[in-house]
Amino acid sequence: MSGIGKARxxxxxxxxxxxxxxxxxxxxxxxxxxxxxxxSAENISNVTRQISVTTILxxxxxxxIICGLLDLSCGSVLALAGLLSVISYKATGSMAVAFAVAIGxxxxxxxxxxxxxxxxxxxxxxxxLAMQTMARGCALLLTKGQDVYQIGNYTKVxxxxxxxxxxxxxxxxxLFLATWYxxxxxxxxxxxxxxxxxxxxxxxxxxxxxxxxxxxxxVNGLFVGIAGVLFMSxxxxxxxxxxxxxxxxxxxxxxxxxxxxxxxxGTAGGTVVGSFIVxxxxxxxxxxNVNSYLQQIVRGAIIALAVIYDIWTKNRRTRSxxxxxxxx
Amino acid sequence: MDSYKLQVLHISKSFPGVLALDDISLxxxxxxxxxxxxxxxxxxxxxMKIINGVYQPDKGEILIDGKKVHVRSPVHARKFGISMIFxxxxxxxxxxxxxxxxxxxxxxxxxxVDWKTVRRRTVELLERExxxxxxxxxxxxxxxxxxxxxxxxxxxxxxxxxxxxxxxTSAIAQREVDRLFSKIAELKARxxxxxxxxxxxxxxxxxxxxxxxxxxxxxVESRPRNELDIDKVISLMVGRKLESNFPKRKVELxxxxxxxxxxxxxxxxxxISFSVxxxxxxxxxxxxxxxxxEVMRAIFGxxxxxxxxxxxxxxxxxxxxxxDSKAAKIAMLSEDRRRYGLISVRSVxxxxxxxxxxxxxxxxxxxxxxxxxxxxDICARLNVKTPSxxxxxxALSGGNQQKVVLGKWMLSEPDVLxxxxxTRGIDxxxxxxxxxxxxxxxxxxxALIMVSSELPELIGMCDRIxxxxxxxxxxxxxxxxxxxxxxMRLAMGFEKLTREAS
Numbered sequence: 001m002s003g004i005g006k007a008r009x010x011x012x013x014x015x016x017x018x019x020x021x022x023x024x025x026x027x028x029x030x031x032x033x034x035x036x037x038x039x040s041a042e043n044i045s046n047v048t049r050q051i052s053v054t055t056i057l058x059x060x061x062x063x064x065i066i067c068g069l070l071d072l073s074c075g076s077v078l079a080l081a082g083l084l085s086v087i088s089y090k091a092t093g094s095m096a097v098a099f100a101v102a103i104g105x106x107x108x109x110x111x112x113x114x115x116x117x118x119x120x121x122x123x124x125x126x127x128x129l130a131m132q133t134m135a136r137g138c139a140l141l142l143t144k145g146q147d148v149y150q151i152g153n154y155t156k157v158x159x160x161x162x163x164x165x166x167x168x169x170x171x172x173x174x175l176f177l178a179t180w181y182x183x184x185x186x187x188x189x190x191x192x193x194x195x196x197x198x199x200x201x202x203x204x205x206x207x208x209x210x211x212x213x214x215x216x217x218x219v220n221g222l223f224v225g226i227a228g229v230l231f232m233s234x235x236x237x238x239x240x241x242x243x244x245x246x247x248x249x250x251x252x253x254x255x256x257x258x259x260x261x262x263x264x265x266g267t268a269g270g271t272v273v274g275s276f277i278v279x280x281x282x283x284x285x286x287x288x289n290v291n292s293y294l295q296q297i298v299r300g301a302i303i304a305l306a307v308i309y310d311i312w313t314k315n316r317r318t319r320s321x322x323x324x325x326x327x328x
Numbered sequence: 329m330d331s332y333k334l335q336v337l338h339i340s341k342s343f344p345g346v347l348a349l350d351d352i353s354l355x356x357x358x359x360x361x362x363x364x365x366x367x368x369x370x371x372x373x374x375x376m377k378i379i380n381g382v383y384q385p386d387k388g389e390i391l392i393d394g395k396k397v398h399v400r401s402p403v404h405a406r407k408f409g410i411s412m413i414f415x416x417x418x419x420x421x422x423x424x425x426x427x428x429x430x431x432x433x434x435x436x437x438x439x440x441v442d443w444k445t446v447r448r449r450t451v452e453l454l455e456r457e458x459x460x461x462x463x464x465x466x467x468x469x470x471x472x473x474x475x476x477x478x479x480x481x482x483x484x485x486x487x488x489x490x491x492x493x494x495x496x497t498s499a500i501a502q503r504e505v506d507r508l509f510s511k512i513a514e515l516k517a518r519x520x521x522x523x524x525x526x527x528x529x530x531x532x533x534x535x536x537x538x539x540x541x542x543x544x545x546x547x548v549e550s551r552p553r554n555e556l557d558i559d560k561v562i563s564l565m566v567g568r569k570l571e572s573n574f575p576k577r578k579v580e581l582x583x584x585x586x587x588x589x590x591x592x593x594x595x596x597x598x599x600i601s602f603s604v605x606x607x608x609x610x611x612x613x614x615x616x617x618x619x620x621x622e623v624m625r626a627i628f629g630x631x632x633x634x635x636x637x638x639x640x641x642x643x644x645x646x647x648x649x650x651x652d653s654k655a656a657k658i659a660m661l662s663e664d665r666r667r668y669g670l671i672s673v674r675s676v677x678x679x680x681x682x683x684x685x686x687x688x689x690x691x692x693x694x695x696x697x698x699x700x701x702x703x704x705d706i707c708a709r710l711n712v713k714t715p716s717x718x719x720x721x722x723a724l725s726g727g728n729q730q731k732v733v734l735g736k737w738m739l740s741e742p743d744v745l746x747x748x749x750x751t752r753g754i755d756x757x758x759x760x761x762x763x764x765x766x767x768x769x770x771x772x773x774x775a776l777i778m779v780s781s782e783l784p785e786l787i788g789m790c791d792r793i794x795x796x797x798x799x800x801x802x803x804x805x806x807x808x809x810x811x812x813x814x815x816m817r818l819a820m821g822f823e824k825l826t827r828e829a830s
Contacts, residue, residue: 185696186693186694194671198671201670202671204628205650205682206649206651207682208651264671265673
């Protein structure tokens with residue numbers, strides 16, 4: 001072998017790169033066979049609406065995990081941002097104000113996250129756990145734990161359609177493209193992978209490690225804010241207790257989509273597919289009338305399998321590398 | 329011959345690709361100090377780890393009191409009365425003195441730790457050895473020398489008859505060295521056999537009864553101290569033949585590219601002044617821990633320095649981060665490429681372009697095809713062997729990984745390129761390619777700094793060599809003054825010692 005060759009295409013390389021897409025495809029076929037209603041336009045559009053909020057959260061998580069961080073606060077921050085957005089909409093009647101408030105609140109919370117992590121060197125796990133509790137507390141304090149109803153046209157964003165396309169799907173596609181563009185076509189994207197892959201080496205290459213982490217949290221904040229509006233308008237109320245555990249649904253989609261918790265690895269496409277796998281799984285389990293407690297067990301098992309698969313492929317890669325070097 | 333306490337007979341040990349020890353035989357007597365000396369990588373530590381049971385030898389045997397033993401692990405080594413005090417002391421900061429002394433062998437009573445006995449025996453030991461510590465002091469409040477004393481105490485408490493010390497004075501002050509040496513004299517009088525690893529000439533001749541010199545995994549000489557002198561020991565340590573096949577090119581030197589004046593970081597390095605001209609390859613020699621890497625990291629903006637000036641092409645520059653040094657056109661190849669050089673999970677392409685992405689950005693968008701063109705040009709020039717540019721760098725061999733890091737910095741067109749151990753851990757063919765490339769870069773009027781622990785390559789490639797010792801520059805040698813002996817004397821601080829004495 002001399003110089004740069006072509007990558008050899010092998011089964012293992014295909015399954016590593018496209019395994020997740022193959023899994024989704026197999027799942028759609030299997031589900032259609034189990035229940036003919038599955039592949040109807042109505043059902044698919046329904047699933048899309050259901051997963052849009054957690055998928056948007058998953059994009060933020062993917063960006064953070066690639067950079068070696070994570071966000072446990074996004075569910076609570078979403079509730080706080082969404083709630084304040086609903087209240088300000090009721091006061092002004094302007095959807096623009098509603099979006100601005102939601103995004104502003106989420107950005108502020110994530111700015112605090114970023115400061116704790118990048119400036120005070122707190123582990124992201126602890127910092128965002130603290131924010132999770134604080135943001136939820138704020139939301140409950142604000143309405144004394146009461147839900148806010150009669151939100152009028154606010155619901156159009158989450159429940160309406162343009163033609164036959166649900167509006168949440170448009171947001172989902174838009175933010176998918178944004179994530180994809182950031183990760184593939186910007187300096188910031190490359191910096192995310194570098195910082196998550198090897199922070200010391202990134203620093204020694206002249207990457208602004210602190211700035212990259214702060215920016216990652218701010219992008220996450222933008223996504224969480226948008227998700228906040230979509231969530232509240234879909235549930236037709238301002239719920240201070242809404243979106244509990246959504247951070248874990250976002251993390252689940254991201255990890256099933258191949259984002260590596262050790263950092264430096266992950267894609268926007270993988271995350272979308274991971275999210276659809278989770279969404280379709282829930283949907284088919286419901287259509288098949290599977291006991292909801294049993295559903296939880298199945299979901300947990302799938303996360304475990306995804307992580308085991310990730311570690312297994314990594315080990316196999318390392319072993320074959322060692323063997324290759326020993327042979328030389 | 330059965331009067332020897334410890335005998336090592338015909339021991340060989342190899343690691344993948346290296347023969348670390350080659351038919352080593354040594355004898356050590358009861359109540360005496362055997363000093364082992366040799367350059368970095370001569371095999372001293374490997375040998376000691378075999379005696380202590382960390383590694384198993386491929387061939388050969390160990391005899392204690394004339395009886396063959398098989399040491400399976402460091403814990404097992406205690407049974408034979410072998411105790412090792414490591415260069416890097418492994419202490420748990422939150423542990424107390426008594427916990428540390430009995431760590432791993434706490435006495436128990438009915439399944440519970442018998443703290444009363446621990447306390448009683450600790451106090452006894454401390455009193456007997458005349459050490460001023462309380463059993464409840466925490467390790468984090470003790471100095472390195474105190475911890476070393478406790479390690480010795482630990483060895484005494486298990487009745488060790490053979491104590492191995494790996495460069496025990498590398499981290500302690502002169503006053504504390506005296507304390508250590510008087511303890512060693514005490515132990516000797518009690519009949520303990522001590523094996524002492526060091527390459528500091530003054531202390532070797534102060535405490536040794538016998539001296540064994542290792543080089544390239546072989547014992548080249550083993551004699552009583554009075555049959556050797558310092559010059560003899562140095563020449564035996566370095567006596568490797570120089571390979572003559574270095575692709576050194578004759579380059580017309582240009583203006584001064586880098587000048588460093590009185591760079592100081594207290595406790596790390598002091599008043600470092602040197603200069604490098606365009607087209608020049610300047611070497612930095614020294615033993616491990618002499619502060620060479622630290623100086624380079626400071627110049628590159630990775631570590632802080634307290635005082636001193638750096639000028640590039642006659643212009644003073646302020647450097648406090650890699651961003652600054654990049655702007656000043658300084659680049660640095662780290663000694664530890666896995667830790668500081670590569671994002672292992674990412675592709676060759678991403679790694680090469682990482683620090684120069686700005687030149688591929690148009691209106692915020694990364695121009696992929698332009699990036700690919702530059703990266704593949706660099707990889708072709710450096711002859712990087714990789715299945716494709718999208719292969720993760722972790723899949724490449726050491727030599728090719730090093731070329732990727734080099735490619736990253738070549739892309740930034742540096743005026744000053746610092747290379748810290750550029751050929752460490754790579755095969756001969758790749759080494760030669762890197763030497764050749766260094767010649768080419770010098771011919772392009774770049775200034776090169778090469779930090780290396782391999783004297784032959786420094787002598788083969790450099791125009792001038794600075795030698796560092798204990799955080800200071802102890803000498804500067806021109807090409808016609810290069811000899812391994814001269815460098816070694818400066819590196820060990822021996823030259824300076826005699827100069828001060830006379």
